[in-house]
Amino acid sequence: xxxxxxxxxxxxxxxxxxxxxxxxxxxxxxxxxxxxxxxxxxxxxxxxxxxxxxxxxxxxxxxxxxxxxxxxxxxxxxxxxxxxxxxxxxxxxxxxxxxxxxxxxxxxxxxxxxxxxxxxxxxxxxxxxxxxxxxxxxxxxxxxxxxxxxxxxxxxxxxxxxxxxxxxxxxxxxxxxxxxxxxxxxxxxxxxxxxxxxxxxxxxxxxxxxxxxxxxxxxxxxxxxxxxxxxxxxxxxxxxxxxxxxxxxxxxxxxxxxxxxxxxxxxxxxxxxxxxxxxxxxxxx
Numbered sequence: 001x002x003x004x005x006x007x008x009x010x011x012x013x014x015x016x017x018x019x020x021x022x023x024x025x026x027x028x029x030x031x032x033x034x035x036x037x038x039x040x041x042x043x044x045x046x047x048x049x050x051x052x053x054x055x056x057x058x059x060x061x062x063x064x065x066x067x068x069x070x071x072x073x074x075x076x077x078x079x080x081x082x083x084x085x086x087x088x089x090x091x092x093x094x095x096x097x098x099x100x101x102x103x104x105x106x107x108x109x110x111x112x113x114x115x116x117x118x119x120x121x122x123x124x125x126x127x128x129x130x131x132x133x134x135x136x137x138x139x140x141x142x143x144x145x146x147x148x149x150x151x152x153x154x155x156x157x158x159x160x161x162x163x164x165x166x167x168x169x170x171x172x173x174x175x176x177x178x179x180x181x182x183x184x185x186x187x188x189x190x191x192x193x194x195x196x197x198x199x200x201x202x203x204x205x206x207x208x209x210x211x212x213x214x215x216x217x218x219x220x221x222x223x224x225x226x227x228x229x230x231x232x233x234x235x236x237x238x239x240x241x242x243x244x245x246x247x248x249x250x251x252x253x254x255x256x257x258x259x260x261x262x263x264x265x266x267x268x269x270x271x272x273x274x275x276x277x278x279x280x281x282x283x284x285x
Contacts, residue, residue, distance in 0.1 A: 034195030070123040193228035198222035
């Protein structure tokens with residue numbers, strides 16, 4: 001899926017609205033709101049970032065819409081002594097999935113060692129209201145403690161780890177240098193344009209004493225148009241061929257794949273290997 005700036009919608013709008021009524025800030029705000037109302041999976045991108053935990057807490061990124069998974073490094077001291085190498089590693093790895101970030105192959109020789117020295121364990125969503133009473137270390141194994149977290153509405157994350165480092169995989173709003181991105185699809189663009197026009201005519205209805213009936217009719221027209229286009233855009237949420245292959249591999253198995261969360265979902269989409277010896281790249285568990 002290709003993306004484009006939401007400002008691409010404003011160019012078309014500029015041909016429909018008089019210059020004296022043009023307010024780019026309002027139109028951008030309405031456009032972002034319309035894009036989110038479409039509720040498309042492509043409105044969000046898979047992102048990965050590093051979290052530093054201190055006094056049981058850390059702050060989620062401002063663009064975090066939903067947590068996908070959190071993983072913890074197994075050794076804090078080793079992490080701190082290899083910060084420069086790890087930063088290089090972060091820049092090299094693809095950010096479109098937590099799995100690819102955490103299990104890497106084909107790295108330069110100088111980075112191979114660091115991937116071997118780090119193992120990742122998942123952090124679980126806590127079911128206990130007393131998460132701060134657990135004081136987990138970040139050096140494994142710690143059989144008496146499970147790494148857990150609780151997400152607060154203010155974007156703060158409380159963890160059972162007192163201090164340390166973690167990796168967050170999350171769904172974030174698509175943006176580039178702070179500029180909102182939308183799927184480069186004509187139906188999506190037209191839907192957002194319709195939403196902006198509906199809000200524009202609504203504002204005119206509230207501010208104008210004359211021609212109120214006309215503005216109300218135009219508002220209703222563009223609201224209905226947005227609704228129709230929003231339904232049409234839902235087709236973008238359908239899985240593509242690669243997604244369907246992964247789903248087929250997950251569902252057509254004789255032996256269930258248990259505990260994939262513990263394995264960071266590393267082999268969830270693999271085909272089941274029914275041969276006696278097992279083939280490389282195929283899941284046998």
